[in-house]
Structure formats: C-alpha cells, structure tokens
Amino acid sequence: MEGAGCTSRPASFIPSCSGLATRRCPSVPWALMKAEFVLDALQVTHHPSPAPHPALEDHLAHLRALLVEDLVGFEDALLASVDGSLAPLPDTSQHLIAAGGKRIRPLLVLLCGRAAGNLDADKLRPLALAGELVHVATLLHDDVLDDADERRHRPTPRLRWGNTASVLGGDYALTRALDCVDSVGHPAPMREAIATLRSLVEGEVLQAHLRGRLDVTHDDYMQVIERKTASLFRWCARAGAHCGPHPSMATALGHFGGALGLAFQMIDDVIDYESPEGTSGKLPLADLREGKMTLPLLLGLERDATLRPWLEQAQGKLPTDGAARRELIRRLQEVDAVGSARALARAQAEAAAAALSPLAASPYRAALEGIAYGLAERVR
Numbered sequence: 118m119e120g121a122g123c124t125s126r127p128a129s130f131i132p133s134c135s136g137l138a139t140r141r142c143p144s145v146p147w148a149l150m151k152a153e154f155v156l157d158a159l160q161v162t163h164h165p166s167p168a169p170h171p172a173l174e175d176h177l178a179h180l181r182a183l184l185v186e187d188l189v190g191f192e193d194a195l196l197a198s199v200d201g202s203l204a205p206l207p208d209t210s211q212h213l214i215a216a217g218g219k220r221i222r223p224l225l226v227l228l229c230g231r232a233a234g235n236l237d238a239d240k241l242r243p244l245a246l247a248g249e250l251v252h253v254a255t256l257l258h259d260d261v262l263d264d265a266d267e268r269r270h271r272p273t274p275r276l277r278w279g280n281t282a283s284v285l286g287g288d289y290a291l292t293r294a295l296d297c298v299d300s301v302g303h304p305a306p307m308r309e310a311i312a313t314l315r316s317l318v319e320g321e322v323l324q325a326h327l328r329g330r331l332d333v334t335h336d337d338y339m340q341v342i343e344r345k346t347a348s349l350f351r352w353c354a355r356a357g358a359h360c361g362p363h364p365s366m367a368t369a370l371g372h373f374g375g376a377l378g379l380a381f382q383m384i385d386d387v388i389d390y391e392s393p394e395g396t397s398g399k400l401p402l403a404d405l406r407e408g409k410m411t412l413p414l415l416l417g418l419e420r421d422a423t424l425r426p427w428l429e430q431a432q433g434k435l436p437t438d439g440a441a442r443r444e445l446i447r448r449l450q451e452v453d454a455v456g457s458a459r460a461l462a463r464a465q466a467e468a469a470a471a472a473l474s475p476l477a478a479s480p481y482r483a484a485l486e487g488i489a490y491g492l493a494e495r496v497r
C-alpha cells in the first residue's frame with residue numbers, strides 16, 4: 118500500500134475484539150467517561166436566530182445522566198473495535214475516531230432503543246458501535262471519492278496513508294460494524310443494515326452522476342441526502358427497538374431517524390456556506406469545490422436568475438479565488454438562500470420531533486426531541 122506509515126506497525130491478525138461490547142475485551146478498560154462527552158459529542162451551539170426550543174441545555178444535562186451506563190468506555194471500545202489487523206487498516210479508522218466527531222449515530226441508537234423500552238445495554242452498545250463504524254467506513258471511502266484533503270481539522274487518512282489504504286481501511290471498519298450487529302443475534306438489525314449499506318452506495322452513485330451539474334433539482338438533492346445520510350440515521354433509530362420489548366416502535370422511530378437525518382445533512386450543507394473560512398474543519402465551500410449542488414445554492418439559483426450564468430463563468434476559479442467565493446456568498450445572502458435552507462432544515466427537524474408522538478413520554482424521548490431541535494441550530 119502506498120503512503121507513509123504503512124510499514125510502521127508489524128503485520129498481525131488479532132481478530133479477538135469482534136463483538137467486544139458484549140464480550141468486553143480485557144484490553145479495553147471500561148473506564149468512566151467524562152461528563153462533558155455528550156456536550157462535546159453533539160457540538161451544539163445556539164445559532165444567532167432565536168432557538169425554537171429553550172430547554173436544549175436541560176435535555177443535554179439529561180443525556181449525561183441517562184446514557185452513562187451505555188457510554189462508559191465507548192470511545193475506547195470504538196478504537197479497539199478497529200484494532201488488530203494489518204497496518205495501516207486500523208490507523209485509517211483510528212485517525213478519524215481520535216479526531217472527534219459528533220457521535221450522533223451511536224447516541225441515536227442508545228436513546229431510541231431506550232425510548233422503545235430496550236434497556237439492555239449489552240444489546241444497545243454493539244449496535245451503537247456499529248452505527249459509528251459504518252459512518253467511519255463511509256468517510257474513509259467518501260474522502261477518496263471527493264479527493265478531500267481535510268476532515269475534522271486534520272489531513273484526511275487518504276492524504277496520510279493513500280487512497281488504497283483509505284478504501285481498504287473503510288472496508289475493514291465495515292466488517293467490524295457487521296461483526297457488532299451480528300453479535301446481537303437478532304435478524305432485523307442485520308437485514309436492515311444490509312439494505313442501509315445499499316442505500317449509502319446508491320446515494321453516492323447518484324451524487325457522482327449529478328456532480329458538476331447546475332441543472333440539479335430539489336428532488337435530486339433530496340434523493341441523494343435520503344440515501345447517503347438519512348438511511349443510516351433511520352437504521353440507528355430502529356435498531357434497538359427491534360431487539361427490545363416493543364419492536365412495533367421501530368416504525369415511529371424510523372420516521373424520526375429518517376427526518377432527523379435529512380435535517381442533519383441539510384444543516385451540514387448550510388454550514389458549508391455559513392462558516393467563515395477555516396472554521397468548519399474542511400476547506401471553505403468544500404461542496405462547491407467538489408461539484409456538489411446543495412440546498413443553499415439550489416435556492417439561490419431558484420431565486421436569482423442571474424446566478425446561473427455568473428456561476429457558469431466563475432465555477433472554474435472558485436477553488437482558488439477568495440474574492441469570487443465572497444461574491445457568491447454575497448449573492449446568496451442577497452436572496453436569503455442560506456437562511457431559507459436553514460429554515461427548511463428546521464422544519465424537517467420539527468417533523469422528526471413530531472414523529473416521536475406514538476412513543477410513551479420518557480426522559481429518552483424528551484432527549485431525542487432536544488437533539489432534533491438542537492441539531493437544527495448547530496453552527497459547526
């Protein structure tokens with residue numbers, strides 16, 4: 118494999134940690150996690166516009182207490198779950214995991230599972246690990262597809278270890294994710310995980326097909342984000358209910374997870390246009406550089422007929438020309454495209470919260486509502 122660091126670790130096969138959340142690998146200390154984990158993990162910051170839900174901080178405080186049993190040692194388990202194979206396969210995943218991230222997918226597994234009455238941490242933990250491991254796998258592949266150089270304020274694994282290592286590291290993380298799902302011994306999460314992986318792949322294919330085009334429709338955009346993001350959120354929201362006492366709750370939780378995933382991706386796409394250069398952990402206007410038409414630009418094109426011809430001639434110089442990028446942002450602001458995109462994401466988050474209504478009131482359900490409203494306001 119190409120890239121630095123390939124030979125720094127002795128080759129070995131130590132596949133003993135699969136299903137580690139149930140078997141508790143002795144090398145993984147289940148030390149008490151820091152109380153700040155959830156706040157850091159969510160990275161929620163109030164947006165300058167009035168937050169629609171004043172009690173977000175209360176919900177996050179609940180989270181700390183509610184999930185302590187499930188999250189003890191979670192980070193160590195995540196790192197250990199991709200350890201024990203040929204270098205540099207573990208390094209690529211561990212590089213991303215150690216860089217942080219929101220951990221929203223495992224939180225969803227844990228909270229949704231518990232909201233559906235599944236209090237069995239030995240089942241929820243491996244599913245939560247699986248949710249994050251699939252995410253890590255997709256990022257390792259995605260950064261190759263997008264030629265991305267920076268993620269989470271660090272060089273991407275593909276830049277450090279090479280494209281081959283990043284793709285195979287992603288494949289390896291994926292096998293570990295499936296080990297975790299398998300260890301739960303329930304057919305539904307595995308069946309749905311396979312369908313979800315198919316959706317993720319289809320989302321990327323669709324996105325590749327649309328790359329660089331200015332005639333992308335709103336419907337195209339929704340099709341892409343449904344597959345590449347909402348599908349995994351939906352799986353995370355449903356997985357715990359399947360192996361709990363009320364599997365029928367998976368339906369409402371799936372609606373919640375799907376809508377939350379759409380809102381999450383829409384906000385991600387808004388942040389790409391909102392972040393001052395250098396603050397998002399990725400290059401500024403990364404989506405545009407990568408030829409991706411996302412919601413703020415779609416709305417801008419709908420509202421300003423002069424934007425398309427301007428973009429056609431400016432597209433080539435946007436990656437290198439800061440003045441052209443600032444001009445684009447100014448044009449989008451003029452028609453309130455970025456603000457409106459955030460408003461659409463907020464409506465989607467509200468739909469997510471409403472989908473929880475069939476569930477019995479519980480601190481877990483309240484925390485999920487808090488996450489929905491909080492995510493719609495996040496700024497990084």
Ligand code: FPP
Nearest residue numbers: 254255258259287291314317318321345346
């Ligand atoms: C990030 O999107 C990427 C995804 C949400 C999904 C990526 C999926 C694949 C590469 C295909 C399936 C892979 C596996 C392992 C099943 P983005 O590029 O918009 O976000 P970014 O700005 O964070 O890169």
Ligand code: MG
Nearest residue numbers: 259260263265
């Ligand atoms: Mg990408």
